[in-house]
Amino acid sequence: MIYLDFGATSFPKPAGVYRSVLGAMASCANPGRGGYEAAMEAARQVYACRETAARLFSCRPEQVVHTASCTQGLNIAIRSLVKPGGRVVISGFEHNAVTRPLHALGAEIQVAGRRLFDWQDTLEAFDKALTPGVQAAVFTHVSNVFGYILPVEEIADLCRRRGIPFVIDAAQSAGTLPVHFEKLGADFIAMPGHKGLLGPQGTGLLLCARPGQPLVYGGTGTASRMQTMPEDLPERLEAGTLNVPGIAGLNRGMAFVEKLGTAALLRREHRQLKRCAAGLERLGMRVFAGEHQAATLSFLPETDCEEAAQLLAQQGIAVRAGLHCAPLAHESAGTVESGTVRVSFGWSSSDGDTAAFLRAAAGIPRFQK
Amino acid sequence: MKHYFITFRSITFAQRAERLISRGGVRCTMQRTPKWMEEQGCGYALRVLSQDIRLQAEQLRQAKVPMRRIYWHKDDGMFEEVAL
Numbered sequence: 001m002i003y004l005d006f007g008a009t010s011f012p013k014p015a016g017v018y019r020s021v022l023g024a025m026a027s028c029a030n031p032g033r034g035g036y037e038a039a040m041e042a043a044r045q046v047y048a049c050r051e052t053a054a055r056l057f058s059c060r061p062e063q064v065v066h067t068a069s070c071t072q073g074l075n076i077a078i079r080s081l082v083k084p085g086g087r088v089v090i091s092g093f094e095h096n097a098v099t100r101p102l103h104a105l106g107a108e109i110q111v112a113g114r115r116l117f118d119w120q121d122t123l124e125a126f127d128k129a130l131t132p133g134v135q136a137a138v139f140t141h142v143s144n145v146f147g148y149i150l151p152v153e154e155i156a157d158l159c160r161r162r163g164i165p166f167v168i169d170a171a172q173s174a175g176t177l178p179v180h181f182e183k184l185g186a187d188f189i190a191m192p193g194h195k196g197l198l199g200p201q202g203t204g205l206l207l208c209a210r211p212g213q214p215l216v217y218g219g220t221g222t223a224s225r226m227q228t229m230p231e232d233l234p235e236r237l238e239a240g241t242l243n244v245p246g247i248a249g250l251n252r253g254m255a256f257v258e259k260l261g262t263a264a265l266l267r268r269e270h271r272q273l274k275r276c277a278a279g280l281e282r283l284g285m286r287v288f289a290g291e292h293q294a295a296t297l298s299f300l301p302e303t304d305c306e307e308a309a310q311l312l313a314q315q316g317i318a319v320r321a322g323l324h325c326a327p328l329a330h331e332s333a334g335t336v337e338s339g340t341v342r343v344s345f346g347w348s349s350s351d352g353d354t355a356a357f358l359r360a361a362a363g364i365p366r367f368q369k
Numbered sequence: 370m371k372h373y374f375i376t377f378r379s380i381t382f383a384q385r386a387e388r389l390i391s392r393g394g395v396r397c398t399m400q401r402t403p404k405w406m407e408e409q410g411c412g413y414a415l416r417v418l419s420q421d422i423r424l425q426a427e428q429l430r431q432a433k434v435p436m437r438r439i440y441w442h443k444d445d446g447m448f449e450e451v452a453l
Contacts, residue, residue: 032380032413035401043399047384060433062381222379224410232435235379 002356003318006346007144007172007296009194009201014256014347017249021200024248030241032221042244049251050234053205056258057174057189059181065206065234066242070171071097072215073190073206076237077167078138080212081187082107086135089126089164091150092332093143096325098169102138110134114332116143117290119151126155136165136187141179142172145329145342146288147273147296149177156184171195174205175257176266176294181207188212196265197257198347199250202243211236260347269295269345272354276343279358284366288333288340295349298333298340301364305339308364312341315360319343372442373422373451376402376414378435383413386434390417390425406440406448416442422451 003011028042050061057064067073078101082088088107090098092114102109112129113122130137137159141152152168159166165187170179175196181189187210193203206212214229218239222230229236257265277289277297286300301308309321322339323330330336343357377383383399390397395417402412419425422439429436439451 222412232379
């Protein structure tokens with residue numbers, strides 16, 4: 001299989017990740033629930049992962065909350081900042097992981113910036129939308145459909161100067177682009193563990209500048225007589241037994257990213273992105289490419305996007321088609337009716353992968369259904 | 370050298386304290402807090418071997434690691450709370 005769906009999850013993982021998962025399953029009991037060696041080893045694995053994340057994202061270990069996914073982290077963050085019916089500003093490229101929790105709260109959603117790869121449009125729109133009365137801003141770092149890198153530092157600066165709390169969805173950027181929690185000054189940054197951070201599925205991190213509202217209530221292994229959740233992070237947001245094997249694997253994945261460096265990883269992925277975009281254009285496809293783009297691109301074949309992806313799958317090429325759980329982003333780009341085919345590169349993508357993809361893409365029928 | 374117990378509100382704070390104190394060359398180990406020391410239920414503590422526990426306490430204060438209590442474990446087996 002030629003795997004070009006890193007936007008969905010990284011696959012394969014570095015070999016050390018598998019070893020760490022198995023090692024933790026064999027050696028770890030429940031973290032924070034006992035003083036015997038297997039429980040303490042579990043606690044060490046969990047804390048080691050917090051420390052690695054703290055180094056990678058410039059925060060303190062206790063600000064790193066383990067979640068089951070980026071979506072779970074976003075739900076915690078949004079419910080911590082937004083009251084039912086509250087006004088919220090989001091970008092025009094948000095995933096359903098942001099828009100659905102906001103709709104569930106009955107939030108008054110204002111969409112800012114809909115032009116792809118256009119920082120000026122994005123910044124002008126946020127500048128206009130971030131007015132008194134806005135409870136929070138929630139914006140993605142990178143569009144999961146188009147790879148558009150939003151000007152998050154500048155948007156964060158606007159929010160900070162106006163005293164508006166904000167959440168960054170780093171689903172597509174963590175592990176690929178620099179994410180500096182302290183400098184950004186975000187209230188929360190949510191990220192998955194299994195994409196750019198190369199950990200197993202079922203892992204995620206929420207970086208927190210404040211305690212936040214728990215989404216799940218239950219045991220934390222400490223202060224058991226209290227019938228409210230502890231005030232302290234990270235335990236406040238981590239009720240129940242943690243996914244220790246997953247966390248051990250995530251720690252190994254992050255260590256791999258730390259060793260290689262996000263800049264080197266992005267350079268490598270960008271090389272494939274550019275080759276891919278040029279190749280698709282030569283084939284006459286409509287390619288969504290621009291200046292501020294991470295390692296993800298969408299293209300529009302003349303035929304149905306799902307059929308095109310199916311045809312590629314039959315030739316061993318793994319890409320994703322459809323709306324990518326982000327109809328808002330497709331509305332912004334004018335592709336909500338057609339959907340797109342998304343190609344996303346990762347740490348193991350090679351020239352050979354891109355060449356094989358382009359050979360297969362040449363066989364996509366060039367007619368409208 | 371004296372034996373001390375520093376108790377914490379969370380295992381994460383105990384772990385951070387363990388890292389900070391050990392990096393300073395002071396021997397310490399993490400363990401469950403003895404039940405009688407923790408009125409809120411369960412918790413974690415550091416057992417520290419130190420000449421002057423006030424130095425480690427100040428180190429943790431500066432690093433913003435909140436402590437609950439400090440106890441001196443005396444040679445006769447009794448514990449005495451140390452004022453923070």
